[in-house]
Amino acid sequence: MKTKRILSLVSSFVLPLAFGTMIYILWQTEILHRIIGADTVTLPLPSRIGEIIGANSQSIAEHTKITLKVAVGGLLAGSILGYLIAVVAAVFRKWGAGGLALVSAFNAIPIVALAPVVNNWTRDMSGEVDIRSTAAKIIVVTIFCTASMSVNAYRGLTELKPFSEDLMKSYAAPKIVVFAKLRLPNSLPYVFTALRVSVPSSVIGALVAEYFAEDTVGVGRQIRENIVKGQYPTAWAYIAVACLIGIAMFVLLTIVERIVLKNRRRT
Amino acid sequence: MDERTEIMLDNIGMTYKTNDGRDVTALTSVTLDIRKGEFISLLGPSGCGKTTLLRIIADLLTPTQGNISVGGETPRQARLKQRYGIVFQSAVLYDWRTVRKNVMLPLEIMHVPKEERIDRADKMLELVGLSDFANHFPGQLSGGMQQRVGIARALAIRPEILLMDEPFSALDEFTREKLHDDLLRIWRKTNKTVVFVTHNISEAVYLSDRVCVLSPHPGRLSAVVDIDLPRPRTAQLKSTPEFTALVAKVRSSFEGV
Amino acid sequence: MKIKKFFSSQKFIVFVWVLGIAVIWEIFAFIVAATKRTPVNVLPHLWQIIEAFFSDKKVSGKMTMAELIGTACQETLLRAAIGFAIGTVLGYLLALLMNLSRIVEKIAFPYLMLIQMIPILGMAPIILSITGDINTSRIVIAAILTFYPVSANTLAGFKAVEQEKCELMYSYASSRFQLYTKTLIPSCIPYFFTGLKISAPMAITASILVDTLQGGNGLGCMLSQSLKGGMTRLVFWDIVLISAIIGILSYQVMGLIEKLICPYKRTKKAD
Incomplete structure (x- = not known):
């Protein structure tokens, strides 16, 4: 029986790894190019991409820092804002529910419409391009991340197990105590549900916001700039970095979630 | 095998490993002959293996020990021939x-x-x-x-056999009592063999021809009590001394509870 | 009584919110008009935007605003729809395969997680250069973005079928095909639609984004052209408004389709 379980666990790793290796080989040997009809200019070999990453590690690190600042800054601001909106909606229940329906509609607005609009708003904020653009980018990411958090946090604050509110009532607990001891802890798993969506969104938002920004820094912008200049391997280097950023942040989120929600019962 | 036997259980046992490698014995040495057309209950508290036993009969589980035959065939063959109806x-x-x-x-x-x-x-x-x-x-x-x-x-x-796994336990008492009488009426009309799992003593006594009492840790058959109350059974039966005595007899057959 | 009921209904509340937002917009527009040099660039009045949409003034070449946006919409949305359809079909098939075969599930699962974590929208420029053609790349990106939510949600739908439903089918000695067509596939419909509702606006966003990277006639192209001064700034604002509306509508349309296909009430578990 035990060998069966070990085999099952091992195959969960080995099989996808084997598949990935196969794709890598297809790519490096250019068979992949023939399949999808690309050429080695627009789709450089992985070895070439690796070279470029090594050669440019300094500037790559710079741009990564900038993009991370925007992504994380917007994520934090959006999450806090979203949570506050959820709290207000939970307090003013009737109006809150309707307002939240609208907020989730915001999610459906294409980010491409958002970014230029925000850019214009921040135009007169400051004389320096640097500060203007960063502010604009962070605002875009903030808006992008707010909806998911507010909808989920609202659910977390209001969908309580049956009778738990009644229990609090029987203790004659004031509303603020009910909030702190019941609603807040109850909402934590929902916060993480929201983060699982908004963390990747924050990265996407940062990259797309960079396309429309005034300044030309950041991983996303570099992808575009290098393509425009025809320097494909460099562009791909930045694409690889963008993917790594997304993966790293998500893995970090998973670790934090495990720690914070350590002993909770799985519903 | 007796011609009247529908389901024959011979020394059935069920042991499985938990996630941390321990052995758990859900059932041990259950030997029972269920006759054609009889209404038999498997009664016991949680953990006594009654649902496990029903699932073994239904071919949803394979016993780790013992033999079982349904109408002369394996449970698998019986299932493939659609000889069971299950109610969850x-x-x-x-x-x-x-x-x-x-x-x-x-x-x-x-x-x-x-x-x-x-x-x-x-x-x-x-x-x-x-x-x-x-x-x-x-x-x-x-x-x-x-x-x-x-x-x-x-x-x-x-189907020839109706398997019921605590079908009424999620309902309120009034609905349950009405369904008891409906079930008995349907059974009388259709002459099936019914294996009924429950944790409610008076329900088991009211409905069945025989009550199999199962006790937990490990799950085993403690007793089989014949219910010789007259049929058709009516609600008034529940206040007769014979009924009360049978309930007491069944209750005292539990071991280790 | 009836009037009171109307005032506390969900629809009325949403209506009040929309009105509230419009009022706030207008207030800001007035502030902006008083303080900025070119208010149109920052925040024009709502009525300006709406008026421009319906006016007969020629905005670009021979087309009025409405005509311009109309043709741009066609070009962008058609490709988004095609990509959406392709992504839906592929996503559904993958979920099906993953449920049918443990091997496929084990191989695909980590990659599916990866797609969730990777900023695909950020890769729009490179997909454009690989395919070289703006229409193809609109379709490809919309398809990729639709693929993940549809397959993840559909797979969750398959896994959420109660154990007892499958055991019942087992007790009827049903074939695998029957199990799928009678139980698993109908059960996962609500989850499937959740995936569709998430990905419909994203597919549209993707298509518009690709537009902005290259010249042409799509919504995004008009957007960037207007931004750079090629056309009056109101084109930009009208497109922003229209794409927001289309995004929201696509979500509602999916919900409507779901209501049409599944008119029955879903029983709640707690009884």
Whole structure:
């Protein structure tokens, strides 16, 4: 029986790894190019991409820092804002529910419409391009991340197990105590549900916001700039970095979630 | 094997490993002969293995020890020949099908021709008293009614054996008592062998010909009590001294509880 | 009584919110008009935007605003729809395969997680250069973005089927095909639609984004052209408004389709 379980666990790793290796080989040997009809200019070999990453590690690190600042800054601001909106909606229940329906509609607005609009708003904020653009980018990411958090946090604050509110009532607990001891802890798993969506969104938002920004820094912008200049391997280097950023942040989120929600019962 | 035996259980045992490698014995040395057409209950508290035993009969589980035969065949063969109807604790109806179509589900799987399907389904719905609701959706029915649809569906394939896993435990007492009488009426009419799992002593005594008392840790058959109350059984029976005595007898047969 | 009921209904509340937002917009527009040099660039009045949409003035070449946006919409949305359809079909098939075969599930699962974590929208420029053609790349990106939510949600739908439903089918000695067609596939419809509702606006966003990277006639192209001064700034604002409306509508349309396909009430578990 035990060998069966070990085999099952091992195959969960080995099989996808084997598949990935196969794709890598297809790519490096250019068979992949023939399949999808690309050429080695627009789709450089992985070895070439690796070279470029090594050669440019300094500037790559710079741009990564900038993009991370925007992504994380917007994520934090959006999450806090979203949570506050959820709290207000939970307090003013009737109006809150309707307002939240609208907020989730915001999610459906294409980010491409958002970014230029925000850019214009921040135009007169400051004389320096640097500060203007960063502010604009962070605002875009903030808006992008707010909806998911507010909808989920609202659910977390209001969908309580049956009778738990009644229990609090029987203790004659004031509303603020009910909030702190019941609603807040109850909402934590929902916060993480929201983060699982908004963390990747924050990265996407940062990259797309960079396309429309005034300044030309950041991983996303570099992808575009290098393509425009025809320097494909460099562009791909930045694409690889963008993917790594997304993966790293998500893995970090998973670790934090495990720690914070350590002993909770799985519903 | 006796001609009248429908299900024969010989020294059935069920042991399985938990996630941390320990051995758990759900059932041990259960030997029992279930006769054709009898109404038999498997009664016991949680953890006594009664549901495990039912699932072994239904071929949803394979016992780790012992032999079992159903009408001379293995449970698997019996299942493939659609000789069982199962009713679970919750009705397990399909939200997207009407009541009638829910009852027709097993018949579709068995490729019964369409007119016969509809005919049989309607007959079953009449038997459980839900003809007026044939075109309703499960969401519009109460818990008791949903469970009756579940029974109709189990009977639709005309099985020889009806297996019921605590079918009424999720319902309130009034609904339950009404369903007891409905079930007995249906059983009288159709002459099936019924294996009924429950944790309610008076329910087991009221419905059955024999009550198999199972005790936990490890799950085992402690006693088989004959219920020689007259049939047809009526609600007044529950206040007679004979009934009370049988309930007491069954209760005292439990070990280690 | 009826009037009171109307005032506390959900629809009325949403209506009040929309009105509230419009009022706030207008207030800001007035502030902006008083303080900025070119208010149109920052925040024009709502009525300015709406008026421009319906006016007969020629905005670009021979087309009025409405005509311009109309043709741009066609070009962008058609490709988004095609990509959406392709992504839906592929996503559904993958979920099906993953449920049918443990091996496929084990191989695909980590990659599916990866797609969730990777900023695909950020890769729009490179997909454009690989395919070289703006229409193809609109379709490809919309398809990729639709693929993940549809397959993840559909797979969750398959896994959420109660154990007892499968055991019932087992007790009827049903074939695997019957199990899928009668039980698993109908059960996962609500989850499937959740995936569709998430990905419909994203597919549209993707298509518009690709537009902005290259010249042409799509919504995004008009957007960037207007931004750079090629056309009056109101084109930009009208497109922003229209794409927001289309995004929201696509979500609602999916919900409507779901209501059409599944008119029955879903029973709640707690009884």
